[in-house]
Amino acid sequence: MQWDANATGCDLQRETTVLEELQPHKNLKELTIDNYYGEVFPNWLGKHSFTNMLSLHVHNCINYSSLPSLGQLGSLKRLSIMNIHRVQRVGVESYGNTVSSLFKPFTFLESLSFRQMLDWEEWDSLEVELPSLKELSITECPKSKKNLPRQLPKLTKFEIYGCRQLVCCLPMAPSICKLRLWGYEDVVVRSAGSLISLPTLNVREVCKIPVELGKLHSLVKLQVRKCPNLKEIPTILHKLTSLKYLDIKECDSLLD
Numbered sequence: 470m471q472w473d474a475n476a477t478g479c480d481l482q483r484e485t486t487v488l489e490e491l492q493p494h495k496n497l498k499e500l501t502i503d504n505y506y507g508e509v510f511p512n513w514l515g516k517h518s519f520t521n522m523l524s525l526h527v528h529n530c531i532n533y534s535s536l537p538s539l540g541q542l543g544s545l546k547r548l549s550i551m552n553i554h555r556v557q558r559v560g561v562e563s564y565g566n567t568v569s570s571l572f573k574p575f576t577f578l579e580s581l582s583f584r585q586m587l588d589w590e591e592w593d594s595l596e597v598e599l600p601s602l603k604e605l606s607i608t609e610c611p612k613s614k615k616n617l618p619r620q621l622p623k624l625t626k627f628e629i630y631g632c633r634q635l636v637c638c639l640p641m642a643p644s645i646c647k648l649r650l651w652g653y654e655d656v657v658v659r660s661a662g663s664l665i666s667l668p669t670l671n672v673r674e675v676c677k678i679p680v681e682l683g684k685l686h687s688l689v690k691l692q693v694r695k696c697p698n699l700k701e702i703p704t705i706l707h708k709l710t711s712l713k714y715l716d717i718k719e720c721d722s723l724l725d
Contacts (some may be wrong), residue, residue, distance in 0.1 A: 471503040485509060491691025499524040506530075510537040515565070517541040528552055540565030540597070548575075551584040559583075575599055582606040586613070594618045607632060630673070639664065646696040650675075661685075668711075675699065683708040690714040697721050 470491065485507040492513040493500065498521055502514075507530075513519075515537035524547040525539065534555040539548065540563065542607070564574040579601055583589070590612045602621050607613065609631035617640050622628075624642040629635070630651030638660035639648075645667050650658055652674035661670065662681030670685065671692040676699060682688075683705030691712060693699070699720045706712070717723070 470501065470505070473632060485511075489513070495519055496521050501526040501528070502530060504529045506532055508532045508534070515539050515541045515563075517543060520544055523547065525549070526551075531555070536563040539563055539567040544577055545575065546601075547580040548578060549580075549582040549584075550586065551582070552586075554585075554587045555590050556586055558591045558593070559589065560591075561597075564597050573598065576601075577601050580604045582608075583610060584608045586610045589613055592616050605629075645670075649673075658682075667684055672696075677701075678703050678705070680705050685709060687711055690716075692716040693718075693720060695719045697725060 470488070481546055484505065488505060488507055489511045491711050492511065494652050500522060503526070510533065520543050521596055522542050525542065525545060526549040528549070530553040531551045531552065531554050536550070536556060536559060537594035539545070547550055565572065574597055578599055581599070581602060581604070584606070585608070587610070589610050591614065593615050597618070599618055599621055600713075603623055604626045605621065605624060607629045611631060611640065612634060613632045614634045615637045615659060617637055620641045622642075624640070625640070625644055625646045627642065627645060627647070630649065634650055636656055639657065642664060643666055645664050647669045648661060648664065648667055649671040650661065650673070658675055658683040659679040661667070662679070662684045665684055666687050667685055669690045670688060673695045675696050678693070678699070680703060686709065688709050689711055691709070691714070693716070697720065700722045702717070702723070706715070
C-alpha cells in the first residue's frame with residue numbers, strides 16, 4: 470500500500486478511514502505501508518488473526534506517534550520501521566498481549582530495522598525477548614539514548630550508526646559475525662569487547678580505540694575509518710592473534 474509522497478492538503482480523517490477499510494485477507498504474507506499520512510494505524514494491523522504475515526514494512530508515515538501491537542503477528546520474520554518521526558518511545562504496548570505470562574511476542578522475528586526515527590528516545594527492549602533475531606539495524610535515530618536488548622542469542626549481524634546520544638552496553642550476542650559501530654561514546658565501543666567470538670568489526674568516527682577491544686581474540690577483520698580525531702592505534706592490537714585484515718582510512722591525525 471503506497472500513497473503519493475508529493476500529495477498536499479490531505480484529509481487525515483479520510484486517509485484513516487480509507488486504510489481502515491482496506492483490511493486485507495488474513496492469509497496475507499507480506500505488507501508494506503508507505504507514505505501514509507493518517508495519524509493512527511488501522512485497528513486490524515497487529516491483530517493476532519494475521520498469523521501468516523511474515524514481512525511488514527512501515528515507512529514514511531510521518532504523522533504516527535506510536536506503533537501498534539506488532540508482537541501479535543505471531544509468524545512475523547522481518548520488520549522494518551523507517552521515517553516515522555513522531556514516535557518517541559517503543560514500549561510494551563507494541564509487543565501485544567501483556568496480560569498472559571504465556572504470550573511471547575516476536576518469537577520468530579529474524580530481521581529488525583529502525584531507521585530515521587528522528588524523535589525516538591527510548592526502547593523498552595528489556596521487556597521483550599527476541600530469541601530468533603539474526604539481524605538488527607538501528608540507523609539515523611539521533612535522539613535514541615538508552616536500552617538495547619540484553620541478550621540476542623542468534624544475532625549474527627548488528628549495525629548501529631547515526632545515534633550519537635546512545636549510552637548503553639551492547640547486547641550479549643555469542644553468534645555475532647559482523648558489527649558496525651559509527652560515531653559512539655566510549656561506553657558503547659568499549660562494550661564491544663565482550664563479544665569475544667566476533668570476527669568482523671567496522672568502527673567509524675570514534676576518538677580512540679578502547680583497550681577492551683584487545684579481548685576480541687576471534688577478530689579476523691578490523692576496519693577503522695573516518696576518525697579525524699584518532700591520534701594513535703593502541704598496542705592492544707598486538708593481542709589480536711587472529712587478525713588477518715586491518716583497514717585504516719581517513720584518519721588524518723594518525724599521520725602526525
